[in-house]
Amino acid sequence: MHITCPFCGERDHSEFTYGGDASIAYPALDAPVDAWIDAVYVRANPKGPHRERWQHSDGCRLWLIVERDTLTHEITRVEPARAAIAALLAEPSR
């Protein structure tokens, strides 16, 4: 499987570490227990497109949001998790 890191380019998946389901919005730290149980334990486990967090741990160490099809491993979108970095990388290079 290949992931195209927005900073480093196309790389083998072995350079990356999977970090979990990116569709989870973690609640505030003082949110009620139920909200945290949902965030930590409840997963849709979809067959098909899935938003995931991956870190380019053996590369630039950016955390990325990867859209991957869990059935075919097709990757349709990769972007930095941090919007500010995404905006920075989108700027035309000087």
Add this chain to the structure above:
Amino acid sequence: MSGFRLKAGGLVDRGKALRFSFDGKSLQGLAGDTLASALLASGERLVARSFKYHRPRGVMSAGLEEASALVTIGSGARATPNTLATTEELVDGLEAHSQHRWPSLQFDLGAVNQLFARLFSAGFYYKTFMGPGKSPRSWLFYEHFIRRAAGLGTASRAPDPDHYESCEAFCDVLIVGSGPAGLEAARVAADAGLDVILAERDFRLGGALPHETHPIEGEPPRAWIEQREKLLSAAPNVRVLRRTSAVGLYDHGVAGLAERLAPHAGARERFWIVRAKRIVIAAGAMERPLIFGGNDRPGVMLAGAMRAYANRWAVAAGSSVVIATNNDSAYVAACDLAGAGVSTMLLDCRDEVSGELANDCKTAGVELRLSRMPLHAFGRFGVRAVEIGTADGGGIETIRCDTLGMSGGWSPTQHLLSQRGVKPVWNDTLAAFLPGEAREPIRCAGAAAGIWRAEDCARSGRAAGAEAARALGSSAPAEEFPAPGGWETPIRAWSFGAIKGKAFIDLQNDVTLSDVRQACTEGYDAPELLKRYTTLGMATDQGRTAAVNALAVIADGRGKPLGEIGTTTFRPPFAPVSIGALAGVERDHHLLPTRRSPMHDALVGQGARMLETGLWLRPWFYPLGSETVDDAYLREMRLVREAVGICDVSTLGKIAVQGPDAGELLDRVYVNAFKSLGVGKARYGVMLRDDGIVMDDGTSWRIGEHEYFMTTTTANAGKVMAWLEDLLETRWPELRVAVTSVTDQWAGASVAGLQARALLQSLLTGVDLTNEALPFMGVREGRFEDVPCRIARISFSGELAYEVYVPADQGAALWRALLDGATARGGGSYGLEALGALRVEKGHVGGPELDGRATLEDLGLGRMASTRKPFIGSALRMRPDLQRKDRPQIVGLVPAMRGETFKGGSILCEAGEESGHGLGWVTSVTESPSLGHWVGLGLLRGGLQAWEGRELIASDPIRGRSTRVRIVAPHFLDPEGARLHA
């Protein structure tokens, strides 16, 4: 009579004889031989014993589909079991052994199993040893004997002395197989300028074309191959890999190739990971056996294999040959054998064939018998006769022969496509599975796509090459994909009615027609179930010749079309790969990188015994003279408690946390407060996971208003770093904080003991270490030899202690200076063993207690949790089950009889109830020189509150001992901390 070398022909070098041995017998072959062709040419017919019944077996194929002729190559540490004689290239001095027989191949006592064949039928293990009413111990008892009796060769237990390589490559198009389709695909793709890798399992290019005698596109087959071989080897954009099997296809065009290197190449095998934009599978097709009694006897062989031996290796498999077929493909085999002077009869179960084929037989001198099929072959150590008849059992007669060829049709080799989840589609007319539609850019060409004629295969290869070129933006001449098939008279597959005797479906696993039928009767009539119930399709050949025949038996039994039965999914590897090749150079100490502290050389120079902990090499202990570890660590502990000890702590994780919100970040990840920590102060912190379980602990030092120096445990350094990065990038991007790993930038030492202050003061400048200027948990900067350093007064051992950090390149100098000073003050260095023992005495938790299951309360740290701020884990740690009072909680343990010892890992139980999981377990123990007896820590249900002052048994059933222990508070030494504050 057995096989022999023909007088002329073949792609063997008659001027170059190669000596080899089989079961100690010295034999001779020719350069260009495989082990199988050399054995056949030498007249060796019996080469193996079968898996279950120990039946005599010979060579049945000329390739990877071989199910019988498995041998062990080499001896000693290099012995390689279960090698296919049919794919093993003959080299001078090759040593081969038959396997799975005793005392000898001719006389094998295991063959008595044949007498009990009725017992060993489908599902034998399950019915006999498992299931309701059977003791679970019975399988455990019999397994050993069964595995000895049934099986394959034995691997060497010695370390593998050979070298292996691994290699990564990229290409535009990977072509698997170099038959007419593969060669033409490669040629067209190369002409279009693509970067091409062509992988061929054999040591010779051409696939099945070297077995051919008919011209292809107007050229003799060998000339046709040579022209293309020359073109490809001259093309700079083509890599031709011989002896290379494509064993696995993975996502995004990743392929695994296993290359056997030429003899004496230095390394033995090379594993390629190839990333290809497109893949062409031109892996050919495999012939299927016919099903009849005794179809496993030595001398029974696939018809195409017989032809291959005759034409490529100039070996006649016998002198009196009967070939049986249900399709057109065996006619050329019969004619070629007759042409080589072998008396040949051809049985065709069909009632008529094309006049052309009948004519070919007449011209070549082949006796053609239509409407006849083999029913039963005779001859224990080799075929002597075959009983033939019509499909309904009429017209029975017995024909004498010494070799029996068979062709039950052909199965396109689509294992790689199946690995990608592409289901094959059954074609009833061709009696073959054709490739299904692949969503990925993978194309089957040639016989792998069910195309039988060589010229059509070449055309399909050109079409596949052109398709790849166009898809990648190059131009290439247009070529149509030819339709599958190519026989004139349709195949007439499978008739089971008149078969007699033991007819094998899976030769490698000794699964017979009646086994498959019985399994179907018992309800195991789906392919995946049948495989597990009968073992059909398992082991090295993975049902290459058996799978489709088995489906046909199921279809027959269920009265359904074969296409509706389903298939099993093939998994990697397609061909056997040695573990050594997969490991490549990543073995022994190359398996993982080794990390050494900046003080490493100084420690080793001083005589430290090092210990691997994760990736790190750390000092275990520093033996004096002939001291053992137990002697040394106790002495080192005394140095710390009585004078001063120094310890390398460079391996601790160190993270620079910088920015206006640094304190806020730490407040969120630690259970206790850090924003309020003053500059120049350090604090011990614990962090939890989201689920409320303890993740890691360590001290963080406030270096400045906007900067903290966080330390983590050695083991969790990477995890904590990635965790902070994750939080800052995905959860809290609004925090103005940067985290940087500085583990490798700083070398650190712990200096502990009454003399620690004096020792450090003598070495450092620009810093006042008095109790007033640097109280407990204070942080200062100073200088060591004009280099800035950081000092914190923190203690893991419970003594007056400091951690001092210098830039990594000064680590060794700092260590030597500390060691000289410590030695002069009656102290010295201490290693990991003493470090661990000191913390147990002090009751600090460490790795064995932070086991990924413990909560703050379990570890006695509940009071650290802030109630004024939320933090990671603060919500879920309050779940009722994590707050229960009967959870395992930290306790101190001392032996009830002071002189006794006890072990880590012991189970804590009440006397007389020493069974099951007990009430808890012992996590850490040490002998305490200060107290004069052993002490330990444990996690015990209910903890101190339930058990303080009471006695339990520390039971160690594995080592067969138990000790009475008293439960005490886990602070054995100086609980008031007077030493710390000295």
